[in-house]
Amino acid sequence: MPQRSLVGSRIRQRRIALGVRQAALARQIGISASYLNLIEHNKRRIAGKLVVDFASALETDVTSLSEGAEETLVTGLREAQSQYADAAALEPAEDLTGRFPGWSGLIAAQQARIADLERSVEGLTDRITHDPFLSQSLHDVLSSVTAIRSTSSILRESKDLEPDWQARFHNNLYEDAVRLADSSQNLVHYLDASDGSEASVVxxxxxxxxxxxxxxxxxxxxxxxxxxxxxxxxxxxxxxxxxxxxxxxxxxxxxxxxxxxxxxxxxxxxxxxxxxxxxxxxxxxxxxxxxQGQPVGLVVCDASGTFTYRQPVEGFVVPRFGAACALWPLFTAFSTPRQPQRSITQFAGRGSPAFVTYAVAEPVAPFAFSGPNVLHATMLILPLPEGEQAPIDQVVGSSCRICPKDTCPARREPTILEV
Structure with missing residues (x-):
């Protein structure tokens, strides 16, 4: 959708800032007050000499009236607007940007922050759900806590324990506490993987x-x-x-x-x-x-859906431990080996960007009657060029558990997100 002119909104904002009444400005310009009202609500486009006249009357330059708010701010508002159930009832993003640029910037910033947090939730959910190291570490912590609780309960409730048994329980309590401390330290060390340190690689x-x-x-x-x-x-x-x-x-x-x-x-x-x-x-x-520093992603998987190569690109979340969305072109490529597929793909969720994906499934060795014939699917991921409008071929998720699509034939489990 092309951006509507915001000249009228900027005229209104400047007039109010100067404390000039609408009727007075209309007389100065030589137009009717009703026509000025239409202009200020962006219902009449103006250009040329009339813009120059307004700039002169409002003691500003033509550029400040003709350019105003950045396109990125309007884009951010549109993304936030698209997540609202009754988006049609909202006034156009361009009008809000022109009239209230400060509030518009706040809304756009919050929309971007929400999108970042949702991506973080996706990554953490993937790690908590599928990471075997994390699962084992949590099991060790819980086992140590249970053992400490059991031993301390025996020591508390048994008033007449013999010294030898009491010493054994104290020794067990100490060993379990040491094991708990080590397991907790390893777990914290592992969860600190976001700091980018090499020590977090396990x-x-x-x-x-x-x-x-x-x-x-x-x-x-x-x-x-x-x-x-x-x-x-x-x-x-x-x-x-x-x-x-x-x-x-x-x-x-x-x-x-x-x-x-x-x-x-x-x-x-x-x-x-x-x-x-x-x-x-x-x-x-x-x-x-x-x-070259260009944003680009590449994913390779085998027929089991296991990722054998991950080159991430911002905005396209690839789970580290599998259980990705079955609707990805990467997986559908297996149904037509050697047949390339091009798709405009977008993640379900708030303000998700669109991507151009190219996918193909090819054998890792020449096909043979004796088999087995092993296929690997490869998918190149490129951000849709800024400003390019293209219909979305497929709306996907990262995994079912955190996908907000309320109706999906490929869903494997309920989502934890509100839809």
Whole structure:
């Protein structure tokens, strides 16, 4: 929807600030008060000499009347408005921005904050639900607490315990307390993963992902110093580096940059121009665009739905431990192997951005009658260009538990969010 002119709202705001009555301003400009009222409520567009006359009468410049509030503020209000059940009853975002820019900024800021908090809830819910380390740590803490409570209860209620048994219970109490302290410390250390410290990485997969993020998902800089990894994480890095090297030889960074300049972010055109597999093209685009500092995401999974590669992009939440939304193009690609899919995808929720996704499922080895024939699905995720309007093909979630879609044929469990 194109932005309506806010010149009238700015005229009204400036007139009130100067304490000028509407009728007096209308006489000074040479128009009727009723016509000025229509202008101030953005029901009549004005331009040219009339804008100059208003600027002169209101002792301001033409630019302040013709430009005014930023488009981003209006966009933020529209996002907040879209989450309101009776959005049609609200006045247009442009009018509110023109009349009350301060309140509009507050609403837009709150909308952005709500979106950030919802993304944080998604990440924490995913970790609490599916993280085996966290589950084990919580179990250890609860077991230690139960043992301490049981031992202390025996000591409190048994007044005539023999000294030997009393010493045993005291020793058990001490050992359980030490175990509780260690488990609690490990749990806190793990939950501090958000600080970005290397010490928070606890599994080979997390080491691998931390390594790739440290490299910027680009392995072609020989001057970059090596990073110390566990043997298990190093094996994951070696496997990835071998695939990366094959992709880089097939389409070097310089040629990919030239292709992006020529074709734009169009994997079909680039794949055809260089005779590459579609999944290989998606991987190269993700690596080169990330190295250029462009927002880009890439996800790879096997037929079980397990993620074998995660290159996140802001706004598109990819759970670390699985149980993602079955509606993602990444998963539907399995139904048509080797057939690329393009989709405009948006997350359900408040003010979620839209993304252009490209997905394909390809075999990791040539198909054979003897089998097994293993497929991996690859999905490239690009933010929809700012200002571009496109119909949404699919509204998805990150996982069922925190998805606000009230009707979804793919839902596996009830949502904990209010819908």
């Amino acid at each position: 599994s080979p997969l997390e080491e691998f992902e931390d390594y790739l993020e440290h490299k910027g998902f680009h392995l072609e800089d020989p001057s970059d110093p090596p990073k110390s990894l566990s043997p298990e994480a190093q094996s994951l890095v070696d496997d990835y580096a071998a695939t990366y090297a094959v992709d880089a030889r097939a389409l070097p960074s310089a040629q990919m940059q030239a292709a992006l300049a020529q074709y734009g972010p169009d994997p079909a055109a680039i794949s055809a121009a260089f005779h590459l597999g579609f999944a290989q093209t998606l991987r190269r685009m993700a690596a080169v665009l990330a190295h």
